[in-house]
Amino acid sequence: MRTADAVVPPLDEEIEGLLDDLDGIHAGVDLIRAGFRVLGLAALDRERTQTVLAALGGSEGADVMSLLAATIQRLTSYDANPALRGLGDDTAKDVRRIGEAVAFDTATSFPRDLVSEACARIDPYADRS
Structure with a gap:
């Protein structure tokens, strides 16, 4: 059994790269990017x-x-x-x-x-x- 560790690691290079690739396309896409960043770093x-x-x-x-x-x-x-x-x-x-x-x-x-x-x-x- 894994132990629960509340520390969420930084986003991996693949996710960061995808977020970077979509930067500045449109305000709506930037909001989506922000949402995915929040989800990826959330302590759920x-x-x-x-x-x-x-x-x-x-x-x-x-x-x-x-x-x-x-x-x-x-x-x-x-x-x-x-x-x-x-x-x-x-x-x-x-x-x-x-x-x-x-x-x-x-x-x-x-x-x-x-x-x-x-x-x-x-x-x-x-x-x-």
Whole structure:
């Protein structure tokens, strides 16, 4: 059994690199980056860890992955994004279809079952080790 240590280590190079790569793209993306930084450095208890994992990608239709896919679908729709209205009809329709495919693939292919399994194993009542 591992001992509980309340000290959260610094973010690893991969996460820091991803955060740096997304810096300054848009104020909304900067807010998302800030949220991920807070999550990565938060001292969470088991219950909160389960809740955060489920909210990130373990609860279809009510998680960050669903929100991300819906936002991509919105940004690729010329009805919702006026910047796309100057595209040719075929290109605009292709971009919309791609956004719809992202939303569909996220809903059907994102491994929520693995995130849910991690949540279940974190449950202090289910931990038998």
